[in-house]
Amino acid sequence: MKEDDEDVKKLSKDIINLAKGLEETIKQAKALGIFTNERELLFCDECKLVEDVAFNGILFTYVNENEEIPQHRTVEDDDTGLRFVEIEYLKKYKCPKCGHIIEYTETDDDLFFTND
Numbered sequence: 001m002k003e004d005d006e007d008v009k010k011l012s013k014d015i016i017n018l019a020k021g022l023e024e025t026i027k028q029a030k031a032l033g034i035f036t037n038e039r040e041l042l043f044c045d046e047c048k049l050v051e052d053v054a055f056n057g058i059l060f061t062y063v064n065e066n067e068e069i070p071q072h073r074t075v076e077d078d079d080t081g082l083r084f085v086e087i088e089y090l091k092k093y094k095c096p097k098c099g100h101i102i103e104y105t106e107t108d109d110d111l112f113f114t115n116d
């Protein structure tokens with residue numbers, strides 16, 4: 001049984017290291033402008049700034065004036081260059097265009113286990 005305990009300990013350690021590595025990878029992806037799917041895409045009611053994700057995973061924004069469902073948007077042609085600003089302690093985002101505060105929903109698929 002002692003051997004089993006050691007195996008479990010080693011496995012736990014491996015899983016924790018794997019999760020740490022994944023967390024680091026997600027941080028790097030975010031820094032590159034890649035959408036990591038941890039929340040829903042944002043939309044500003046006030047100025048109609050909308051987030052979208054390009055085929056290569058890059059997050060970009062455009063203004064959806066007429067509120068119709070967009071046909072085809074690309075980073076090259078439509079990106080405003082603006083990015084919603086996270087206000088971490090409020091768990092909200094601020095619109096970079098008009099300053100409106102936006103609530104967001106975290107997505108369900110939890111990648112990490114927490115210690116609490």
Ligand SMILES: [Zn+2]
Nearest residue numbers: 044047095098
């Ligand atoms: Zn706005």
